[in-house]
Amino acid sequence: MYSQKVLKHFQNPHNYGEMKNPDGVGRVGNLVCGDVMWVYVKIGKNKKKEEYIKDIKFKTYGCTAAIATSSMVTDLVKGKTIQKALSVSKNEIIDSLDGLPPIKIHCSILATEALNEAIYDYLKKQKREIPSAILAKHKTSEKEQEILDKKHKNCRS
């Protein structure tokens, strides 16, 4: 059910681990669903004085697809300008992995959300104005998180 590319990234994920003093951190997902992604970013400036993803790392709790998409998204956005990084779509991640099983598509969405959250966190820490697209996506993530947390509370523990 998993492509060779998915298995390759899963078995040897790129850019994993914690980052010391990250410029931004994005935390998405929920233990109840079985997928949690944390993305750390360091932002730098290129020759054109544009901000870009200088370094990126992830930590993921989840299935094969969750780990593979985490690895792939970090590969895809590393070195890209913030704008270009955020334009990486779930379909681009899926295609780069030679496809995902239909029930695992949400992992690719989670990966784009994690990156968006990390950028949002960076901009917020910088006390900068948050572009509306990032803000809108952040609000969606926040809402989903709330629903999940509520669900989690109702679970027996």
Add this chain to the structure above:
Amino acid sequence: MPLNFKTYYFDYASTTPVDPKVVSVMAPYFNKKFGNPNSLHHLGREANQVLMQSRETIAKIIQASPEEIIFTSSATESNNLALKGVAWANKNRGNHIIISSIEHDCVLNSARWLEGQGFSVTYLPVNREGLVFLNDLKKAIKPQTILVSIMHANNEIGTIEPIEAIGDLCRKKNIFFHTDAAQTFGKISIDVRKMNIDLLTASAHKIYGPKGSAFLYVRKGVKIEPLLHGGEQESALRSSTVNMPGVVGLATAAALSQKLMKKENAKMAKMRDQLIKAICKNIPSVSLNGHPTKRLSNNINLRFKAIEGESLLMLLDAAGVCVSTGSACSSAKLTASHVLLSCGLRPEEAHGSLRITLGRHTTNQEINYLLKALAKAVKKLRNLSPYF
């Protein structure tokens, strides 16, 4: 797969390789002794003779009469026949059915389907170890109760249920008692008379027999409707041309398992306990799911903190090790195991669980390999996990 890739199989509860002895007994029934047992000519009569012998072999193992054995295609079919067949045939007596909340999906979903047909179902709770309590059953029984179905042992956590006491209670209350023995037939001695079992499900492929062959024991006097109508084979309870290679394979595998039962159980229980001990010693933050002693001799089910089970399974798979999370049937679903959740585990605990099941061919060398591969995989995934 690379040429030197070696498979380490630890998923015997999911399915088993057919024993070579079983294969050779089955072989002639594909193309030499291929007769239809319903045919009147000599090839048919010969097949019928063998069918009767196979029925006797199975009946003897569980202390039933041959005419009480109905050959089917799978444990799923047997369970469907037991639940739907008994419910349908006894609806004039009542519409209430009791099952446990940790039954296999084929029992659960048959019960759910019956709910849509006007039956009401009580799902009995289990404790942390997966045990059903007699008192809960007593309380759940109503005047309208017609059937109780509680599995002999659970397929995921291996907990063995007190079916003798349950059978005794059901008999006293005049309620039919069905047990899904897919995980125990050939592994635990079953006496349907002594245990007051009215219906029992078992399958060949769990005991080194072929896939596509199973049976349902139906005690004489149990009112039951068939699911399949046609040529009225199997006492008109299961119309279909009998799968002769499958039936012969089932009987041969069952006889072999019965013969080896004591020896195999002793060997596997020892391996199981040593492996549990070694894993808990070598890997931090591991807990055992299920019951410490009322447990199938080949079942280990563990939960690993801060790890998701599917990724652990896939990482072990890359090292040649076959294990499962919950049951193989649920691997296409995203929800945590209903068995583990019913035991009161939190979803993240259930997600982090892994089933290791031993079998006839498990060696100490394989166990040692598994131990090393497991420790390595857990370490790797915990390095990736934000929670460890």
